[in-house]
Amino acid sequence: MSKRSSISRLPDEVRQHIEQRIAEGQMTLDELIHDLRERFPEHADDLPSRSAVHRYGQKLDRRLAAIRASTEAAKIIREHAGDREDARSEALTAMIQSELFESIMELQEASDEEMPAEKxxxxxxxxxxxxxxxxxxSVTLKKYQEEAAAKARAELLAEQEERLEELRGEDGMSEQLEDRIRNVLLGKA
Incomplete structure (x- = not known):
């Protein structure tokens, strides 16, 4: 596991101020460092270096970009798919699983100096x-998705059966033609 950044060790109000300024993107690194010195003189000895702020900013930008991408993907899914099968939850579960896997890998690679074995x-x-x-x-979601797919298929089959009934009409339709249409609709042809 990598060493904690100097910014993550700062008091919450200082760290939150840095994150807010970085997210706003209206200050250069030098302006931000100057702003921190003026705003938090009591922490002057603990304030991060320019390079530490830069690294932290890049990390924060990646996180914000990932959040924006996930939010945009969720909007697209909701608009175009209606998300009847809860694809957003599936995507979110996959993201969390990936993050947990990476965290576990980092824990396993950490030395005893970085993190004691009991911790x-x-x-x-x-x-x-x-x-x-x-x-x-995840298992519950998969069951829900299977049920939703089965329900959608049943609705489609019922709709197709109604259409077949309409085709019979008053002039009638031969049983052979009806069987042939049914097989086509059911994918057996």
Whole structure:
């Protein structure tokens, strides 16, 4: 696991101020450093370097971009698919699973100096519990998606059966033609 950034060790109000200014994107790094020195003189010795702010800003930008992309994807799914099968939840579950996997890999690679074994075991235990919950959620979601797909198929078949009834009409239709149409509609032809 990598060393914690100097920014993550700052008091919450200072860190939040840095994050807000970076997210606004209206200050250069030098202006931000100057702003921090003026606004938080009591933390002057702990304030991050220009390069630390730059690295933190890049990391924050990646997170914000990922959030924007996920939000945009959810909007597109909602607009075009109606999300009857809850594709957003499936995507979110996959993202969380990926993040947990990466975190576990980092924990396993951490040395005892970076993180004592008992703390690492505790974090892995919490991760295992969360993974179990996530897995149950995933299984429930898959069942829901299967039920939604089966319901949609049943609705489609019922609609096609109604259309077939309409085709029979008053002039009638031979049983052979009806069977042939039914097989085409059911994908058996």
């Amino acid at each position: 690492r075991v505790g974090l892995l235990s919490k991760a295992a519990k969360n993974i179990a919950t996530l897995t149950r959620s």
